[in-house]
Amino acid sequence: MRYTIHIISLIVALVGAQPVDDASLIGDLFPTEKSDDFMKNYVEVTTPKGQSYGALEKCGEGSSEGVNICVPYHLCDGVTKTVIEDGSTNGFGLIDIRFGGECEHYLDVCCGLNKKDDMKNPNVTPEPSVDPLKPTSTSTTTTARPVTSSTTMQPTPRPSSIKCGIRNPNGIDFKITGNKDNEAEYGELPWMIAVLRTNYQPSKNESLALCGGSLIAPNVVLTGAHCVANLQLDEYKVRAGEWDTQTEKERLPHQERAVIQAIIHEKYAPNVLYNNIALLILDKPFNQADNIGTICLPSQNENIDSRKCLASGWGKNVFGLHGSYQVILKKIELPMVSFQQCQSALQTTRLGKRFNLHSSFTCAGGEQGKDTCTGDGGSPLLCPDSTNRGRYVQSGIVSWGIGCGEENIPGVYANVAKFRNWIDDKLSRLNINSNYYTI
Structure with missing residues (x-):
């Protein structure tokens, strides 16, 4: 099974110099098959979770009835392991997105009841207190079941001032385990x-x-x-x-x-x-x-050459009718491909030897089973900043490709560095x- 992430892959029917009307070309570029619902009808594309033995007590049942209850992870104090109602904890720890556990939902944890609280509605998540960011012209300063672990994994600290391109490789609130299918961390x-x-x-x-x-x-x-x-x-x-x-x-x-x-x-x-x-x-x-x-965005005409770039999205895992859209945001590591190498590779496809890659494009990928795909169009291609590997710069915008994850056939992206002055x-x-x- 190929573990790919995908975001609109556009199938190009531009063969040699043969004339073709725009309408038919658009039809080939954009497949008509659709997903029914972004929130409810996506298919979970992850390795099946492990099955429990059936004799294990669930949280709040049997001997734990009236003692423990399943609540969202952020309503359980990470130190006392008791329920809180204000959502003041961010629940740092590990959450397994695949293995069967004590609660029905993988983001719920088994937590001790605080006898001082009546716990009328422990599942209500309070709205966070946030301040709007107000851009101006003036300068500014820069569904599986859970198993949790007592192991603590601190998330990547966020800068105190507004800065771009800060990835959270360990996620925020918790770090997931059992992510065998390129799932991104929460908030990564x-x-x-x-x-x-x-x-x-x-x-x-x-x-x-x-x-x-x-x-x-x-x-x-x-x-x-x-x-x-x-x-x-x-x-x-x-x-x-x-x-x-x-x-x-x-x-x-x-x-x-x-x-x-x-x-x-x-x-x-x-x-x-x-x-x-x-x-x-x-x-x-x-x-x-x-x-x-x-x-972050690159400077005008900046040349980005990295083998550690990332693409992400909720698109299909395989091109065509057999592909399924992702539930959890996926990410994939891709290498940048030089313009000339990309053009030469595309000329070996049905595009033909007379195909010329336009200067507004850049390319990445070409590794078997690793690519963006249907549903990923418009999504970013990100590369580490050459001066700070903890910061990321957007090098491309997912545009089109020949299939998804074909070996030696890169995906094609709009080259963001060509448009920095325009932006x-x-x-x-x-x-x-x-x-x-x-x-």
């Missing part, structure tokens, strides 16, 4: 955005999830032009802070915003996806939270500060 990639349909109608065989994207300022999302070019502003919205699409038991809720302006590159070519980049301006900034942050210019006109995405 805080810039990840889901672009969703607003007027979702499953009867029309629509998909709620349209694309991925990245947060580059508190009120700006970077995505692919192909994701939104044919949509009205009221037809889609964006979500930040998402991780597991089938639960809301995390301590920090996801946040959604409306889009009030879509800035699509003037030279975007929908038939061949040249200059495939768009900026989404939101109705209000996302509130600052541990699971929401911005990604700065568009946002400066809106008085949005570039400090949010500048190293």
Whole structure:
């Protein structure tokens, strides 16, 4: 079984110099098969969880009845192992996303009842206290069952000032175990955005999830032009802070915003996806939270050459009808591929020897079973900053590919470094500060 993550893979039918009308080309680029529901109908694509022996007592049953109760992890004090009601603990520890345990949901833990509390509703997660980030023109300072362990894994500390590209490799609140299928840690990639349909109608065989994207300022999302070019502003919205699409038991809720302006590159070519980049301006900034942050952007024409880049998303694990969308956000490590090497590799496919890769693209991948795929379009390709390996820079935007995870055939991405000046210019006109995405 190939453990791939995937985000819109666009199947290119551009063969040699043969003429083809835009409509048929678009049909080939964007498969019509759809997922029914971003939150409820995604399929869990993980190795099956271990089965219990059936004789084990569940939490709150038998001898533990009236003594213990299953509650969301952040409502159980990590030191006293007793229930709290204010969500003041972030529950640092290990949570197994696959192995059967004492509680029905893997984000619930078996916790001791505090006799002083009546525990009327221990499952209510309080809203976190957050302050909105307000971009201005002025300078600024920069579903399985759980098994928990007493082992403590501290999350990556977040900077006190606003900084971009800070990955949380150990997650926030807890670190997952049993993640054999490239699952990202909770809060590991805080810039990840889901672009969703607003007027979702499953009867029309629509998909709620349209694309991925990245947060580059508190009120700006970077995505692919192909994701939104044919949509009205009221037809889609964006979500930040998402991780597991089938639960809301995390301590920090996801946040959604409306889009009030879509800035699509003037030279975007929908038939061949040249200059495939768009900026989404939101109705209000996302509130600052541990699971929401911005990604850094490279300087204009910066050459990024790394074998440790990351792609992420909730897209399919395998291309075609047999592929399943992901429940938990996935990540995959990919190497960058040089422009000439990528063009030569693509010329060996059905694109033919006369195919020329446009200068607005960059490439990554080419390893068997490791690629972005259907459902991942618009999502970021991230590479370590050459001067600070703990910081990440967005080198690409998922655009298209020949299948998913084909050996020696890289995936193709919009080259973000080619558009840095364009991004700065568009946002400066809106008085949005570039400090949010500048190293």
